Amino acid sequence: MGVMKRMSGILQAKTNKLLDKAEDPRESLDLSYQKLQENLQKVRRSVADVTTAKKRIELQAAQLQGQADKLQQQAKDALGQDREDLAREALARRAALGPQLAELQTQHQQVADQEQKLITTAQNLQLQVDAFRMKKETMKATYTAAEAQTKIGEAVSGISESMGDAGMSVQRAQEKIDSMQARAGAMDELLASGALTDLTNPVDDIQAQLDQVSTTNAVDADLAALKAELGAASPAQLGTAESAAADTTEPLA
Amino acid sequence: MIVRILGEGQYEVAEDDRNGIHALESELNDAVESDNDDQFVAALAAVIEEVRRVGTPLAADTFASSDRVLPFSDSTLDETKALLAEPGADDD
Numbered sequence: 001m002g003v004m005k006r007m008s009g010i011l012q013a014k015t016n017k018l019l020d021k022a023e024d025p026r027e028s029l030d031l032s033y034q035k036l037q038e039n040l041q042k043v044r045r046s047v048a049d050v051t052t053a054k055k056r057i058e059l060q061a062a063q064l065q066g067q068a069d070k071l072q073q074q075a076k077d078a079l080g081q082d083r084e085d086l087a088r089e090a091l092a093r094r095a096a097l098g099p100q101l102a103e104l105q106t107q108h109q110q111v112a113d114q115e116q117k118l119i120t121t122a123q124n125l126q127l128q129v130d131a132f133r134m135k136k137e138t139m140k141a142t143y144t145a146a147e148a149q150t151k152i153g154e155a156v157s158g159i160s161e162s163m164g165d166a167g168m169s170v171q172r173a174q175e176k177i178d179s180m181q182a183r184a185g186a187m188d189e190l191l192a193s194g195a196l197t198d199l200t201n202p203v204d205d206i207q208a209q210l211d212q213v214s215t216t217n218a219v220d221a222d223l224a225a226l227k228a229e230l231g232a233a234s235p236a237q238l239g240t241a242e243s244a245a246a247d248t249t250e251p252l253a
Numbered sequence: 254m255i256v257r258i259l260g261e262g263q264y265e266v267a268e269d270d271r272n273g274i275h276a277l278e279s280e281l282n283d284a285v286e287s288d289n290d291d292q293f294v295a296a297l298a299a300v301i302e303e304v305r306r307v308g309t310p311l312a313a314d315t316f317a318s319s320d321r322v323l324p325f326s327d328s329t330l331d332e333t334k335a336l337l338a339e340p341g342a343d344d345d
Contacts, residue, residue: 002282004256004300004321006337011257011322013341113327117260124262124313131314158316161257169260172325 014167015160025152029136032156036129039163043122046170050118053177053184054111060187061104068097074206081213090206100187107180114173121169128162255311256304257319258326264308277303278321285333293330301326 071094078086135155143151254271257263266274277300284293301323311317324333 002278003285003333003337004278004281004323007259007322007324008257008319010336010339010341011259012318013339117325121260127313128316131312132316135314135316154318155316157318161318162316165257165259169325172260 011161011164011168015157015164025148025156026140028156029139029152032159033129033132033136036125036132036159036163039166040122040125040129042170043118043125043166046173047115047118047122049177050111050115050173053180054108054115056184057104057108057111057180060184060191061101061108063191064097064101064104068094068101071097071206074210077210078206078213081210081217083209083213086206086209093206103183104187107183110176111180114176118169118173121166125162125166128159132159254321255317255319256308256321256323258301258304258323259328260325263311263315263317263319264304265311266304266308270307273307274300274303274321285330285337288330290330293333297324297326297328297333 071090075087075090075094078084078090132155139148139152139155254266254268255263256266256274277296280296281293281300283289284296304323324336328336
């Protein structure tokens with residue numbers, strides 16, 4: 001037997017489990033309607049779960065991206081201060097974040113796909129809930145007991161199949177989220193422990209060295225300014241101004 | 254013939270268009286039997302595309318059972334095999 005026929009049998013088996021056979025076929029209409037509504041609620045809750053999972057991944061990606069951007073800026077600053085060694089280190093650390101960002105992007109795409117599918121499932125079910133609400137009253141009023149037996153049976157089977165499909169969609173989304181939760185948890189721990197944040201912490205080693213270079217440059221500039229000031233104040237000592245300035249400013253350095 | 258694509262909905266496929274779908278389905282069956290992941294993904298995409306192309310989506314107020322059911326459009330072979338191992342696969 002082909003895959004499509006076997007799948008049909010599986011869905012049918014799930015459907016039969018969903019449906020309690022009511023004594024009166026008319027009652028089964030109300031029962032199905034009630035189940036359909038419960039089913040729709042379940043799908044909606046699942047959409048909310050998937051959206052939460054997606055937001056979590058977005059948050060982690062934003063944190064990682066922020067760190068990558070910061071390292072990029074540090075590399076620029078280092079080059080500006082002629083510290084190619086530091087720039088290289090910053091860029092190497094930035095590159096190390098790449099695979100983790102790519103992994104998060106893949107996960108994000110998967111979760112977004114699931115979200116879209118579930119939203120479509122919810123929309124379709126909503127349409128069916130609305131249509132079924134009207135149809136079941138018409139059926140109850142129109143059919144004789146004998147007709148009801150078959151016609152209502154068909155409609156109920158059809159609607160149950162939709163519920164079976166929706167149930168499988170929800171279960172599938174949940175399984176995907178569950179498998180992602182473990183990895184997301186590990187990433188959260190990594191981010192929280194500082195194993196990643198340490199790289200870009202304001203007092204990290206690259207920043208400390210950059211700050212030191214900045215301080216040294218600032219002192220050099222102050223020195224030069226002082227020398228210039230002394231030189232201007234004592235034009236008579238022009239010849240010795242340079243050594244005098246150096247002596248004067250030595251304790252400052 | 255009514256075909257359901259899991260997670261998507263039902264399509265009515267006219268008598269004349271069945272053969273095309275059956276031909277593509279045998280490719281899908283082969284992929285499952287020979288456990289070929291790439292072939293499965295390609296065959297599933299092809300048969301789903303054909304159902305969407307020739308089929309007419311069933312209106313929301315049509316409540317009918319499907320004659321054939323296709324896995325989720327982004328299903329993997331492993332996932333489908335797990336599903337096919339569930340009860341009901343051999344019932345008619």
